[in-house]
Amino acid sequence: MVLAPTLTLAPLAAQAADGGAVPSAAPVAASSTPGAAQAQHFTPPAETAMPSGDFGQSVKLGEQIFIHTKEYAGQYVGNSLNCASCHLDAGRKADSGPLWAAYISYPAYRSKTGHVNSFAERMQGCFDYSMNGKAPPLGDPVLVALESYAFWLAKGAPVGTDLAGRGYPKLAAPAQKPDYARGAQLYAQHCALCHGAGGQGQSVDGKTVFPPLWGAQSFNWGAGMHEIQNAAGFIKANMPLGLSGTLTDQQAWDVATFMDSQPRPQDPRFTGSVEATRAKYHDSPWSMYGKTVNGHMLGSE
Ligand code: HEC
Numbered sequence: 001m002v003l004a005p006t007l008t009l010a011p012l013a014a015q016a017a018d019g020g021a022v023p024s025a026a027p028v029a030a031s032s033t034p035g036a037a038q039a040q041h042f043t044p045p046a047e048t049a050m051p052s053g054d055f056g057q058s059v060k061l062g063e064q065i066f067i068h069t070k071e072y073a074g075q076y077v078g079n080s081l082n083c084a085s086c087h088l089d090a091g092r093k094a095d096s097g098p099l100w101a102a103y104i105s106y107p108a109y110r111s112k113t114g115h116v117n118s119f120a121e122r123m124q125g126c127f128d129y130s131m132n133g134k135a136p137p138l139g140d141p142v143l144v145a146l147e148s149y150a151f152w153l154a155k156g157a158p159v160g161t162d163l164a165g166r167g168y169p170k171l172a173a174p175a176q177k178p179d180y181a182r183g184a185q186l187y188a189q190h191c192a193l194c195h196g197a198g199g200q201g202q203s204v205d206g207k208t209v210f211p212p213l214w215g216a217q218s219f220n221w222g223a224g225m226h227e228i229q230n231a232a233g234f235i236k237a238n239m240p241l242g243l244s245g246t247l248t249d250q251q252a253w254d255v256a257t258f259m260d261s262q263p264r265p266q267d268p269r270f271t272g273s274v275e276a277t278r279a280k281y282h283d284s285p286w287s288m289y290g291k292t293v294n295g296h297m298l299g300s301e
């Protein structure tokens with residue numbers, strides 16, 4: 001019973017996860033920035049234009065790491081996600097944290113770290129939090145390959161400007177207060193088929209087909225996706241996979257609230273107390289860390 005949706009939907013996911021098979025213009029046309037459905041985005045080079053030689057090999061390796069992170073960089077990964085689980089079409093898709101827009105935006109100051117981050121340091125952050133792992137040290141071949149891939153995807157992009165489609169879209173404040181119960185209902189209706197009733201995702205032969213949204217194998221409490229406004233923007237623009245843009249903004253807020261009110265791995269910056277960790281790192285209306293939901297204090301799992 002659980003396998004039926006996997007078998008039906010796996011080709012869809014495989015297509016989405018395989019940047020190579022999709023013409024580079026397709027993700028642009030499919031993107032759904034609220035209020036700007038036809039927005040023009042930078043087009044990264046086609047897969048067939050990938051260079052050869054030593055540099056080309058590094059680009060190719062970076063792409064493989066990005067799509068199959070555990071297989072290619074397993075020592076740095078602590079969950080079942082791949083980079084491409086949240087950066088769709090292998091980091092090509094606008095409104096899904098595309099690598100071409102990211103690459104040209106660093107070095108940059110980040111309040112999260114309190115200093116200017118290089119591009120490599122920014123990627124380390126996604127290893128520590130989104131991948132619930134231990135980031136490769138600067139200069140590690142894994143980071144060099146990932147940076148080569150991002151650099152190549154940004155070929156021809158203007159430098160020092162925010163490209164349209166960077167990051168996840170910022171949704172306008174919700175009309176109604178986001179609601180956990182409405183979100184639970186939406187989740188069962190629009191998400192559980194792929195991500196599982198318990199948010200655990202689905203894998204086949206040890207490979208993640210549908211990534212976990214919460215629980216031990218998902219992103220941790222320090223990840224950007226745990227903040228409701230980030231998740232709402234991502235979901236609105238990208239989910240349900242293949243039907244992006246079909247949820248209203250309010251529905252995206254509601255289902256993001258439900259998803260981000262579930263247990264997940266501890267924030268690696270944990271100070272020893274949930275209250276103190278909330279005060280130091282999660283003092284925001286968008287973080288449920290330290291809040292009690294259904295009798296459980298989130299962050300104490
Ligand atoms: C659980 C989801 C998730 C996973 C998995 C993930 N990321 Fe991210 N990533 C995010 C979020 C959220 C942001 C911030 C997006 C924003 O600023 O709107 C981000 C931002 C980034 C940025 C900066 C984007 C920019 O425009 O500034 C880079 C680079 C990046 N991620 C690389 C990676 C790499 C490399 C991996 C795999 C090792 C990875 N990410 C895995 C969620 C994820």
Ligand code: HEC
Pocket residue numbers: 009012013016017081084085086088089187190191192193194195209210211212213218219225231234235239240241242247255256259
């Ligand atoms: C048709 C199957 C399908 C449906 C339905 C679907 N998703 Fe996804 N979702 C995926 C796949 C596959 C990915 C990983 C991206 C990829 O591989 O291209 C993903 C990625 C995600 C991610 C980022 C990765 C992670 O694990 O955190 C979030 C968050 C997410 N989905 C939320 C939702 C929500 C909320 C809904 C319902 C509104 C939903 N999805 C419906 C297939 C689906």
